[in-house]
Every structure is written in C-alpha cells, then in structure tokens.
Amino acid sequence: MAANPGTPVGLNPNGRRARNAKAKRDATEARLAPLSPPEGPVWAADARAEALERVRAMGLPARSDEYWRYTDPSTLTGQGAPSAAPLGGDEGQVFGEVDALRIVFVDGVFDPGASGDLTVEGVEIARLADAADIHWARGLYGALEAAGQDPVDRPLAAFNTAFATDGVLIRATGRAARPIHLVYRHEDATSDAVLHHVVRVEEGAEVTVLETGPAAARFNKCLEVDVADRAAFHHVRAQGRDHDRRAATAMFARLGAEATYKSFTLTVNGVLTRNEHVVELSGDDAVAHVAGAAVGDGATGRFHHDDTVFVTHDAERCESRQVFKKVLRNGARGVFQGKILVREGAQKTDGYQISQSLLLDDDSQFLAKPELEIYADDVVCSHGSTSGAIDGTALFYLRSRGVPAEDAADLLTLAFLAEALEEIDDDALAADLRDRLAEWLTRRR
C-alpha cells in the first residue's frame, strides 16, 4: 500500500464522503454550542444527556444524506427559525365542535388560560415541564426515539429529546372518556418551538389524540406512543395552513400483541414539512394504519411536503397500511419515502403501501422512494406508486353532464384524496377535514 497511499481501500480519505462527514460534524457542533438543556424532572435530564450524545454521534442531517435526498434540511437545522408570518383567522376552529380536552400551546409555550383542566376520565395527564421526579414516563421518554434510530438516523428527533422545552405526558389506563386535543397556535413570526409528547396506552385501554394548528415559525415535534397489548391509539392531525411555517415532526410507535394504531395527517400549505413516522409491530396480530393527505400550492410561498414512513414487522400475523395522497400545484413539491421492513420470523405479515400524487399543473413535482425489505418467506407485501394529471376522460364525463369545469376538477380531486381520508375511523372528524379540503380547493381557484 505504501507505494500508492492515495488509492482507496474502504473509505477514501480524499473522497467526498470524508469531506461531508467532517462538514457535518462541524455544523452540528456549531449548532449545539449555544444551547443548554431545558429544565424539568431528573429522569428527563438523563434521557436528554443520552439524546445529546446521539445527536453528536449522528450529526444533524445534511443534503448529502440518502435519507434527505429529496428534502433540504438546512432551514430545519440552522441557527434560529426563518421568519414566518402567522396567518391567524380560523385556525382554531378545526375540530372545534368535538368534545375534547383542549391543551393549548402558543409558539410552543403552554397557555393555561386557554387550556382545560388536565383531567379526562380513564387518563392520567401531566406536562413534561412540571412532571414529578417519580413518574410513569421515566424510562419511556426518549426510549422509542432512541430505538427508532436503527437502521436509519433521525437526528432531528434526538435533538428534540435533548431540547424539548415542554410536552404532554398521557397515560391511558382505561377507555378515555373524550379525545385529547393539542392545539398549536402560532403568533410570533420567529418562534422556534420544540415539543415532545409521550403517550402510554395500557393493556386494553384506548385513547384518541388530536393535533391542530401551525405551532410556530419553526416547529420540531416528537410524539412517542407505546401501545400495550390489546390497546388502541387513534391520532388525527391537521397541520396548520400558515404559508411560511416549517415543521419537522416525528412519531415513534411500538405496538404490543393485538394492539391497534391509527394515524391520519392532513397538511394544507406550509413552506416545508417533514413528517416522519416510525412504527414497530412487536406483538403478534397488531394493526397499524398510517395515512396522510397533503394539498399544496407553490404560488403562496413555496410548498414542500415530505412523508417519511418506516414500518417494521417483528411479529407474526400483523397488518400494516400506508396510504399517502398528495395534490400539488404551482411548483409544489411532494415527497414520499416509505418502507416496510419484515424481519426474519415475522410470518403471515400483511403489508400494504400506496403513494399517489395528482399534479394539477406542469411545474409540480412528485418524488417517491417506496421500499420493501423482506426477510420472511410467508408474507403478503405490496406497494404501488402512481403519479399523473386529472383524468381527462373523467373530467369530460362530468362536464358533459353539466358540471362546470372547476367544480368537476374539484370533485375529482376530492375523490382522489378520499382513499386517504377513509382511513379515519371517526366520521365526524373525517367530515370536518373533508370540508377543510373543499374550502382549500375553492380558495385556490
């Protein structure tokens, strides 16, 4: 080797990879330098210290990372939030009719005046910032996030565990009497919010968590959900429609035997959204459905929406579904990175994944990487991905029946999104979101 030291064996010290790694280390240290861990219970301090080590070891995401191939993370990782004007208006009204416990955060800060008493029958609720030193969330906070770092690094989530200023700790011990509605208001144009929630659904228990609102100019949110055997967790979220807001959210779920996990997200606008979902089916016969509908109009700012989903089957006879639909116009960009990993021995797995986009004009883009990784031989896994414009024949049919062109296009767009909305079990919630979508379409004409 000595004769020719410049020739690569393994990692090339002169190569781009080595340069990228160094740049990433430097950028991460620069970002972390001015930060100090927030206050809170002792157990959170330990979990935060470990999370900080994870961030250091991984480095914050960079465009050169394969997992950020289609989304530029620089404004999510940089120092300070890029300015975003709050849209105000009717944001608070989503699920306004639903009888729920509302817990309100304004720019990431808990608003006791606007929130209800933190009591719901069948549920224990506390806030991360003032949780007791002896608490059920001890040992759980950051644990699912840490487990979700393998096999793909998710440094923004580890960053969240290390620096979340607050969050809600929800433990369902029975059937929750009403949903818990986390309302995120955005008022400050430069707010940079980091929230971390933990949900534990005990054996046989059931709870619904709703999330609405734009939250902040930049929002980093992590939600860890531990669903015990035969327990059920429902999640419906409407990410606020502020045009310039940025969000990086991560959900980490672990499911016990016969557990149910259902999550749906509606995204309307937002200059940059990265929604990660990491689900591990670790008990037999568990069911996980993850769905999303995103509508974006690039002309109102820019619109970049990224759904990154990783479902791991590690038990027998589990079912997973991923259904993601996007409607894109005026240079909007939609990204889907979905994966089904079936581990050795996870026989009789039923895995399904579909990602589709409707491109309403020539400038919009859809970038997808739907993956399967399978190590068991008795499984049914399928995935599909399609992209295209509105079907001209269907449009013609509706017009020939007297439906005006714009109405016909809206109708077909809503029909396209319907498959994702059908993943919501609660009809009232689904109807509310369908109305939002119809409004969006009308507003955009």
Added chain:
Amino acid sequence: MDGADPIEVREGVDRETVEQVAALAGAYKHGWETDVEMEFAPKGLNEDIVRLISEKNGEPEWMLDWRLEAFRKWREMDEPDWSMVRYPPIDYQDQYYYARPKSMEVKPKSLDEVDPELLRTYEKLGIPLKEQAILAGVEGAADANRKVAVDAVFDSVSVGTTFKEELAKAGVIFCSISEALRDHPELVKKYLGSVIPQADNFFACLNSAVFSDGSFVYIPEGVRCPMELSTYFRINAENTGQFERTLIIAEKGSYVSYLEGCTAPQRDTHQLHAACVEIVALEDAEVKYSTVQNWYPGDEEGRGGIYNFVTKRADCRGDRSKVMWTQVETGSAVTWKYPSCILRGDDSQGEFYSIAIANNAQQADTGTKMIHLGRNTKSRIVSKGISAGRAQNTYRGQVSMHPKAAEARNYTQCDSLLIGGKCGAHTVPYIEIRNNSARVEHEATTSKVDDDQLFYCRQRGMDEEEAVALVVNGFCKEVLQALPMEFAMEAQQLVAISLEGSVG
C-alpha cells in the same frame, strides 16, 4: 437432490422450483481452469500500470491521457456504500490489472493462428470459435441458417472475432476495442465516455483507467446487422480483475442484437470484475442487448466468487430510437449492476427485463434507470428476483421524468420470490416526476397472479393451481422471450423455474 433436503419450504412453493434453484448453485459447470502460460503486469495499480496497459494495447496518445485523467479522478472517489451488498474492503493494490496468454503476445492474424488450448477453452464452454451456422448446443433451432458472430475475451485480451469479413461486407464493424482504437480511432474518440463519463461512478472510473479489452460494434446507417453479435467473457487467471469496455454505436435506422455471456473458474478467493458498456442509438435505431451472467458465484459458505460491479448505459440520442436490456443474472458472489437508458430523443423507448437468482451467500443489487428527457418517451421495467439459501436480492431502480418529457410513460413491475426463511428480497425504487403529463405506474406485489386472469382461467374449468401455473408461466416467458433464441435456451435451463407461491 437426495432425500435429505435441508430446505424447509412452505406450502404452495413448488418443490421443483426449489430443486432447480438448489441444482443451480450446487454444480457450477464452468469452474475449471485453462492451463496456459500467462503474462502479467506487476500487481497493484498506479500510473505506470495504466501506461503499461495502454502500451500493451498499442494505443494512441489521447487514449493514454484519457485513462490517466480517469485514474487521477478515481483516486479522489469513494467506493459506493448505498447498495444492499456487504463484502470485506477490497484491496485494489492486491490485484493484477493485466493478464494475457503468452501466445497472444503477437496478435494472431486469424483464428487458425490462435493457441489451440484457448480455442478448446471456448469449445468446452459451448462457444466454439468457428464460423459455423449456429452456436453448438442449441438444438432444434428453427432456422438452421442463423448465424452468430463471436468476440471471445480471455482475461485482458480478445482472442478472436468470428465472421468479421462477412460483417464487413454489410458495413458492420465488429472487433475488439483495442483493434477499434487502432483501425477506427475517430469513432472511438467520438463516442467513448460520451454515455458513461469517466467519473460517473467509482467502478466506471476504475474501468476507464484500466480497461484492457472488450468489444466494439458499429452499425452504419440503415443497416440491419445480418447476424447476432456476441461477446463471451472468460476470467481465467488468479487474482486478476477483468475490466472490459464495450462500445456499441447504432447509426440512424440500424438494428443490432447483441449477446453477452460470462464465466470464471471456481476459486476460494474473490475476483474483481468492473465492466462498462456504452450504447449509442441514433434516430430510429434499435439495439437489443442480452446478458446471461454466470460468473462463478462462490461456494455454499460464500468462499470465492466474482465481485461483479458493472455500469451499463444506453443513450437513446435519436428520435424514435429503442434500446432493450434483457438480463439473466445467476452468477457472481456480489452483483452491482443497473443497465440504464437515457431517453433523450423524442418518442424513444427503453425496456428492461431481468431475472436475478441469488442462492447460498450470493448478494445481488440490480435494477435499472430510465431517465426520460424527450417528449413521448416510453419505458417498461419487468424484474423478477428469486432468493434462496442466505442470499439477498435487491431490485433498485430509478424512473425519472424530466420537465420536458411531456406525455412520457413508464410501467414498472417487480416481483420477488423467497425460498426458505433465511434469505431476503428487497425493492428500492426511486420515482421522480417533474411534469404532470407523464404517467408513472410502479407495482411490486406478492400476488404475482393477476386476479382477472386467474378468474378467467378458473371460469374455463381449470383448478386454482393449474391456473396459477399457467398465468405465472406466461409471465416468466415474457422475460425469457425477450432473449434471442440462443440465450433463451441457456436461460431456460438456468431458470426453468415456476414462480408459484412466490413472495414480493
């Protein structure tokens, strides 16, 4: 297969399929060596070795400069780490980059002058270097007058090319790339590296620096190549990498079908193979490129076998041009290969048909890229992966619709079959759509059998198993039929496999 079958098979998987796959791995037919005196360049890689290879081939100055430029770029590059294949670090200094039989020191003027031992090698492989009507071993060929011209590459050199004169009458140039550099330097200079630039990727860059031989094909305007062309690659020498470079140029309105085959001796050590194939298709030209890759796959424990890192790319430069890749990948310890099409011309078409079989400790990461640049371009991808033993088989593909590729179409279908619970089957598609009139459909399903077809068959009185067998068989044939007949026979023997009870 004896009675003590160690493979556990779940219900529904055809026993015959399992045995065929096992038989494939059990006996590698081409694992013998040819004992001829060889001449090696010194071990290792540096600028002097690059100069030496160029000198041995008697190349013009510009070619040497091009190689040296590639070598300098390569030293700054990283070995790719994104594929789902794992192997210990390769020491690029612990290889020979040039090996040729001593008898080839003075290039034989005709096949009669070639060392009989070398000719026997090809005969034993079923590729006699004689100008005969058809390849030996192909029985029942429908048309006894079918001819196939062969270029035989042995380690670093081309041993000989058949039917050269007959092809020349039609204006077709078919020779080794070293001869092309001597006789048609202007063509090589114009097209070499124009499809795969030097620094395209680590392995292509290495190839650009050290490629030793390979085939050159030029089909003039309007000519339908009068016979099928083929190149047969044989690695023989130990610790020697093979780096061939193939360049195919199809002028306006021309047509050629090209076949490629490869084998290597059975050894305990791994051997490196990093090839490049460049295809240029001009207006209305059509190129069919078919491969049966049967390099030594290593033994059951994963000892030995070829590391196969190949860059193949076609540039459909002209309007209405068409390139079709068909591959049957059964060999190699590690396969890293993505035959691709750049669909530049309007209305151009790319097709990719692949069957990849990985057994024992084999790892295959293979697929295609379809880059749609021109209007109304079309591509079709059909990929079947079969894994057995502890093998890992990955389909990796990219479909990219650029903003100007209006009305472009792609259809992708990937199916995988796992035999036994210790292997893996993976699908990694990249789908990039940048205009809304492009239509892309990607499917990877386990229900390999189309329900409608199944229903139709059952309605006609077939039982379920019969119906499945019929439909699956028909689908597998779709890939096999894409192969020219000579290869279809070989491939069928390799792949006579039913895909019943498969998993995706």
